[in-house]
Amino acid sequence: MGSKARGFTCAVVMLGVLQLFAPxxxxxxxxxxxxxxVEYSKDAVMxxxxxEIKQTIDRITEQxxxxxxxxxxxxxxxxxxxxxxxxxVMSQGVLGPNWHKATPQERERFIELFSQLLEETYxxxxxxxxxxxxxxxxxxxxxxxxxxDTYIAMDSGDEIPISYKMLxxxxxxxxxxxxxxxxxLVRNYRSSYSSILRKKNVGGLLEEMQAxxxxxxxxxxxxxxxx
Amino acid sequence: MFFAGIYENVRFVYDAKLARIVAVCLAGVVLLxxxxxxxxxxxxxxxxxxxxxxNDTPKDSGLDVEALYSEDLFSDDLYxxxxxxxxxxxxxxxxxxxxxxxxxxxxxxxxxxxxRVFRVVPTPVRSGVSRMFDNLKSPIRAVSxxxxxxxxxxxxxxxxxxxxxxxxxxxxxxPAKNWWDLNKQNEDxxxxxxxxxxxxxxxxxxxxxxxxxLRDGVAMIPExxxxxxxWALHRDGHLIAIGVDGMNALSLDKDTYESVVTEQLDPYLFxxxxxxxxxxxxxxx
Numbered sequence: 002m003g004s005k006a007r008g009f010t011c012a013v014v015m016l017g018v019l020q021l022f023a024p025x026x027x028x029x030x031x032x033x034x035x036x037x038x039v040e041y042s043k044d045a046v047m048x049x050x051x052x053e054i055k056q057t058i059d060r061i062t063e064q065x066x067x068x069x070x071x072x073x074x075x076x077x078x079x080x081x082x083x084x085x086x087x088x089x090v091m092s093q094g095v096l097g098p099n100w101h102k103a104t105p106q107e108r109e110r111f112i113e114l115f116s117q118l119l120e121e122t123y124x125x126x127x128x129x130x131x132x133x134x135x136x137x138x139x140x141x142x143x144x145x146x147x148x149x150d151t152y153i154a155m156d157s158g159d160e161i162p163i164s165y166k167m168l169x170x171x172x173x174x175x176x177x178x179x180x181x182x183x184x185x186l187v188r189n190y191r192s193s194y195s196s197i198l199r200k201k202n203v204g205g206l207l208e209e210m211q212a213x214x215x216x217x218x219x220x221x222x223x224x225x226x227x228x
Numbered sequence: 229m230f231f232a233g234i235y236e237n238v239r240f241v242y243d244a245k246l247a248r249i250v251a252v253c254l255a256g257v258v259l260l261x262x263x264x265x266x267x268x269x270x271x272x273x274x275x276x277x278x279x280x281x282x283n284d285t286p287k288d289s290g291l292d293v294e295a296l297y298s299e300d301l302f303s304d305d306l307y308x309x310x311x312x313x314x315x316x317x318x319x320x321x322x323x324x325x326x327x328x329x330x331x332x333x334x335x336x337x338x339x340x341x342x343x344r345v346f347r348v349v350p351t352p353v354r355s356g357v358s359r360m361f362d363n364l365k366s367p368i369r370a371v372s373x374x375x376x377x378x379x380x381x382x383x384x385x386x387x388x389x390x391x392x393x394x395x396x397x398x399x400x401x402x403p404a405k406n407w408w409d410l411n412k413q414n415e416d417x418x419x420x421x422x423x424x425x426x427x428x429x430x431x432x433x434x435x436x437x438x439x440x441x442l443r444d445g446v447a448m449i450p451e452x453x454x455x456x457x458x459w460a461l462h463r464d465g466h467l468i469a470i471g472v473d474g475m476n477a478l479s480l481d482k483d484t485y486e487s488v489v490t491e492q493l494d495p496y497l498f499x500x501x502x503x504x505x506x507x508x509x510x511x512x513x
Contacts, residue, residue, distance in 0.1 A: 118491075121491075122491045125487070125491065126487070155480075156351055156482075158358065158359050158402055159412070160411075182506060183505065183508075188501075189505060190498075192497070192505075193492070193494060193497035193498045193501050194493075196497050197493060197494060209493050213493055216490075217491065220490065
């Protein structure tokens with residue numbers, strides 16, 4: 002009976018990007034199929050959204066190995082996250098109709114804080130990774146948008162589907178949404194934040210975010226020291 | 229003693245005559261339809277208010293690749309492949325938050341400590357036990373698929389039950405998936421109702437069971453009686469089995485609830501919205 006609830010909680014909390022901190026064990030698996038638009042077929046192997054995702058996973062794995070040995074791993078992970086996620090587009094998606102009501106300064110501040118918040122969330126997840134296998138599925142590209150399907154194997158034996166939605170920005174593919182078991186990360190944030198914004202103004206939301214970031218940073222600093 | 233009597237209460241609910249529970253739930257179902265309609269209206273409103281993306285959504289270059297892809301994955305609004313967008317209602321929010329608080333305390337002071345004890349058993353064993361419990365839910369998944377006229381899925385679940393119960397040693401292993409690529413079909417009676425147009429209705433947080441809604445909550449009742457363990461073990465045995473299943477699953481979980489609580493501005497909202505979005509997605513599937 003509670004399996005629905007469990008499955009979903011699991012999924013929500015994995016927040017998808019956990020995968021980015023995972024070894025790319027899936028590279029070795031041959032059953033990767035790709036669906037590509039004709040114009041991309043020539044350089045299918047060395048570029049494109051799936052390639053970018055895999056590359057990012059590889060690079061973050063390097064940093065994962067360096068935890069505790071270098072002081073720069075966190076910065077390096079942070080840089081990778083920043084270059085692979087399009088926080089401007091995500092922030093607009095999260096604020097939704099409220100984007101219009103916000104002043105340009107508030108928008109800028111929101112982008113800044115939202116990216117920090119996600120970053121802290123994922124950095125907090127690095128240590129929790131215990132070697133779950135990742136399998137890559139389809140890659141679909143339409144003009145400058147793409148969806149890359151991946152599957153992460155859980156201890157319970159279930160596979161959780163996680164899709165990355167990507168946007169091509171000056172030749173570089175960047176993630177603008179992560180969909181875990183039918184749940185879009187951005188839409189999830191959008192509805193929680195819009196509920197908060199019904200009671201508070203944008204300034205109030207920004208303050209709450211700032212407090213949360215501070216709290217997470219302190220928590221991670223303590224973990225770093227005890228590591 | 230915060231938890232004194234929880235067990236007695238669970239037993240009381242369990243003992244309550246089915247008729248009484250159904251009566252309450254039917255009253256809920258009556259409320260479903262108007263809620264579904266309201267949800268739809270809100271959805272339309274959401275659709276028409278998506279202009280905020282126009283400036284930033286990349287323009288089509290005129291190349292026609294429509295045929296290559298299903299529309300859902302690449303709709304015009306970057307974030308709206310929308311069968312659902314805030315088309316839910318939560319009029320019981322104060323009550324739900326109270327139950328959420330209760331569940332939160334139960335989680336940290338009762339459930340999690342017990343689940344930690346389970347961790348002395350090696351992970352592969354616990355995974356196997358988890359699969360055994362899940363195997364017993366195959367029949368209801370097969371029926372749910374059938375009721376939605378998804379005959380292939382239904383056949384897959386029947387095959388999985390037969391293969392895993394025998395070759396898989398009562399479901400401890402999953403040869404159906406590993407050898408024959410027969411993956412579990414995520415179908416339940418709530419999705420059957422959704423398939424035939426019943427909206428999710430009010431959001432509910434159930435004590436100890438967590439997030440649900442009127443539709444899926446009602447659907448849980450027949451699912452409960454469809455559990456083979458109910459017929460095999462009777463009341464107390466069934467309750468214990470459910471408890472063990474839940475604790476075992478929690479022991480396999482990687483502190484996911486803790487993460488939501490630490491990371492989200494309002495964990496109640498985040499979990500609610502994720503749950504409703506997921507259920508809508510599963511129905512649309």
